[in-house]
Amino acid sequence: MSELLTARYSVIDLEATGLNPKKDEMVALAIIPMVGTRILIKDYFFTPVKPKKLKANSIKYHGIDFNALKNAPEFCTIAEKIKTFLDGTIIVGYSTDFDVQILKNHFSKSKLRLDLKYIDVAQIEKWIMRKNSIGVIHLSLDDLIKKYDLELAYRHNALADAYYTARIFQYQLKKLLDFGVNKLTDLLSIGQMENPLYW
Amino acid sequence: MMFLPPADYLKRTKPFSFLSESELKEIISGLESEIYSKGETIFKKGGKPLEYVYFLKSGVVELQGNGTVENLTEKDVFGVASALTGNPPRFTARAKKDSVCYLIKRENFLNVFNSNHKFSEFFTRLMERRLVSFFKLSRKNSDNLDKLCAVPISELISRKPVVCSPDASILDVAEIMNKNNVGSVVVVDGGRAVGIFTQRDLTKLVASHTPLDEKVSKHMSAPVIELDESSTVMEAYLIMVTNAINHLVVVNNGEVKGVISTKDLLLKLESSSSLLCLSRKILRADVNELKNVIENVKRSIEDMVSRGTEFFELARISAGIQDLTVKRVLELAENKFATPTYCWLQTGDLGRGETVLPLKQSSLIVFEGDEKQIIEFAETVCSTLDRIGISDSPFSAKQWCFSLEEWSEIIRRLFCDPERHILEISTIMDSRFLKGSKEVYLQWQDILSRSVTKKAVSAMMRAALNGYDSAEEYTVPVSHLLMGVKALTLEAGIFDVKNTKERCENLLKMKLIPEGLGRDILEAYSVMNEIALRNQIGYPIGKIEEILLKESAKIVSQFQNFLRARL
Numbered sequence: 041m042s043e044l045l046t047a048r049y050s051v052i053d054l055e056a057t058g059l060n061p062k063k064d065e066m067v068a069l070a071i072i073p074m075v076g077t078r079i080l081i082k083d084y085f086f087t088p089v090k091p092k093k094l095k096a097n098s099i100k101y102h103g104i105d106f107n108a109l110k111n112a113p114e115f116c117t118i119a120e121k122i123k124t125f126l127d128g129t130i131i132v133g134y135s136t137d138f139d140v141q142i143l144k145n146h147f148s149k150s151k152l153r154l155d156l157k158y159i160d161v162a163q164i165e166k167w168i169m170r171k172n173s174i175g176v177i178h179l180s181l182d183d184l185i186k187k188y189d190l191e192l193a194y195r196h197n198a199l200a201d202a203y204y205t206a207r208i209f210q211y212q213l214k215k216l217l218d219f220g221v222n223k224l225t226d227l228l229s230i231g232q233m234e235n236p237l238y239w
Numbered sequence: 240m241m242f243l244p245p246a247d248y249l250k251r252t253k254p255f256s257f258l259s260e261s262e263l264k265e266i267i268s269g270l271e272s273e274i275y276s277k278g279e280t281i282f283k284k285g286g287k288p289l290e291y292v293y294f295l296k297s298g299v300v301e302l303q304g305n306g307t308v309e310n311l312t313e314k315d316v317f318g319v320a321s322a323l324t325g326n327p328p329r330f331t332a333r334a335k336k337d338s339v340c341y342l343i344k345r346e347n348f349l350n351v352f353n354s355n356h357k358f359s360e361f362f363t364r365l366m367e368r369r370l371v372s373f374f375k376l377s378r379k380n381s382d383n384l385d386k387l388c389a390v391p392i393s394e395l396i397s398r399k400p401v402v403c404s405p406d407a408s409i410l411d412v413a414e415i416m417n418k419n420n421v422g423s424v425v426v427v428d429g430g431r432a433v434g435i436f437t438q439r440d441l442t443k444l445v446a447s448h449t450p451l452d453e454k455v456s457k458h459m460s461a462p463v464i465e466l467d468e469s470s471t472v473m474e475a476y477l478i479m480v481t482n483a484i485n486h487l488v489v490v491n492n493g494e495v496k497g498v499i500s501t502k503d504l505l506l507k508l509e510s511s512s513s514l515l516c517l518s519r520k521i522l523r524a525d526v527n528e529l530k531n532v533i534e535n536v537k538r539s540i541e542d543m544v545s546r547g548t549e550f551f552e553l554a555r556i557s558a559g560i561q562d563l564t565v566k567r568v569l570e571l572a573e574n575k576f577a578t579p580t581y582c583w584l585q586t587g588d589l590g591r592g593e594t595v596l597p598l599k600q601s602s603l604i605v606f607e608g609d610e611k612q613i614i615e616f617a618e619t620v621c622s623t624l625d626r627i628g629i630s631d632s633p634f635s636a637k638q639w640c641f642s643l644e645e646w647s648e649i650i651r652r653l654f655c656d657p658e659r660h661i662l663e664i665s666t667i668m669d670s671r672f673l674k675g676s677k678e679v680y681l682q683w684q685d686i687l688s689r690s691v692t693k694k695a696v697s698a699m700m701r702a703a704l705n706g707y708d709s710a711e712e713y714t715v716p717v718s719h720l721l722m723g724v725k726a727l728t729l730e731a732g733i734f735d736v737k738n739t740k741e742r743c744e745n746l747l748k749m750k751l752i753p754e755g756l757g758r759d760i761l762e763a764y765s766v767m768n769e770i771a772l773r774n775q776i777g778y779p780i781g782k783i784e785e786i787l788l789k790e791s792a793k794i795v796s797q798f799q800n801f802l803r804a805r806l
Contacts, residue, residue: 079272081245082344189297191244203244210274210339 061141159231254361269347298338304330396497405456434459481559579608582675
């Protein structure tokens, strides 16, 4: 059986106080586990996270209610739990680079080391488009959701975004298998950013 | 719960929409999603009992069982029977296109199945093919009329019946009325109701200076329509509307238990009550008033359709009102024409009492004597009916007005080549006497029933097999069931029963059709008609209707196999 079908994945999406992964902090995290093409909706994980510096105006980035955040757990108190979720899995997301940077920062502040392997559905889509000799264009998450005919209108939030990313990845896995991609190393190189963002 | 798209999706989808928040959580905590490529097998017939119940999110899945193939589309649920019973699946499920399914863990599904009655009924009714009640269940807030259908009329009787003997004088009866403060008295002879005498009758007698020492039996309305006290309010309603009467005598084993009036029903029925008043208006209306009445009748019937009244009940109401109207128009026309001896028959859908909307003529005339007079009469009646809102059709008495001799020849010719004239034969066979000379009708009926040959019956059966063999098609012609049931009834020599429901019940009684199949046919027939009717007044064909039409299609093809084996 293809390695892609037995591998465990964590489809993630997070919300942050801003757009700078060095400075900004996580305020919500959603994880949807997958084994091969099977999405384990039942094991979904979602939590708001209380940032160290709680700025009232950052609501414009994440849309999460100030009061909800005041009562949310701090990252250090749930870091272990999140680590168990992510350990041994490949992280899947949209703009995963940013999410992983933020995660790494938070883990290192909690004195936890985690080797995070990750891939990006936008990159995988570009690879598939190239394979199909289609002109490669940048696709937003909304574009991808439309392309896979998943939903017409939905509410943006970490959990919904993670879920739709999982649905997109489910389709993509099928296509990759059709193209004969069976090794995880191949998947990882297909799903990496060509030009990772350096902050 | 945090906004999770599948949870939100299920919450909006039947039968998951019946679940409480905590039950939905239970489903979510057993939920997975899997993608299947075109051609991939999801599970195999006779394989391991299923660990999941499947919900098709997108794509097409094909179920292959014992010689049957069924295509499932978005929002279909499958694998329920195996998951419930722990038996191996009875069919193979294969993706016909790339498909995504939600998988619900068996334990979680069972927990909710056992805790939520409405949710479990949704599946069991479908599996047991109680299609009509399934349809009812699936509609939003089934209305109070639904509940009324089940209320026994005994609950409407609030006091002991006031009775008198047939020998009592009118004055005696007036005293009885006054003493008991009632508007009607049941005339009882030897414990049985023989008539009814109302305040209205009394007023008329007084106004016409009738001596008040005359016997009540001379002036009562008789015979009375009796109804067993276990009958439902719906039943009473149907009888009152279709007979345009004001009072019904409620009995138990023939013993008078009480009287119910339209007023009693009005209080219970609210808006469907308008038909009660309307049907009584028809009895005395002139043509202009009839037009007005029919318009209101249509609106009331549409209202009942949208509130989910069952097809056979609606059909009875609609046919009953059309009968009253036609009778009234005939009466009015008879005053103008010197008609020869004739009889008027309701035929086709109307003859079977199975038409609801639109109100359409379906009739024929049999006469003896002068042709010119009756043809003018028929034309006047048909165009009057058309004008008041019961539209003319190619199968109306305008075209089908013949003398007994002519009919005899027409029937002979039709039955010579039944294959070719199957539509006409099938329509005529459904004719029912409405007004005129019963004797002429019986002669005509005799000619007709003697003409029914084996050849004609098998032509009808073949018509029931024609042009339909795919379970994929949603637009299942109801006519196949109708034609098949009709053919079986005629084969059994039953000529006087026209209604498909009654025909089916007769076939069941005579054991000419397997019990399960007979019941399924009735469910399918009723539900297909109901869906068509609702669609006609603007309700779209949604997922639930699709499921029901598919289920009905399966029943039709089972019935066709049954007929094929007999041919």
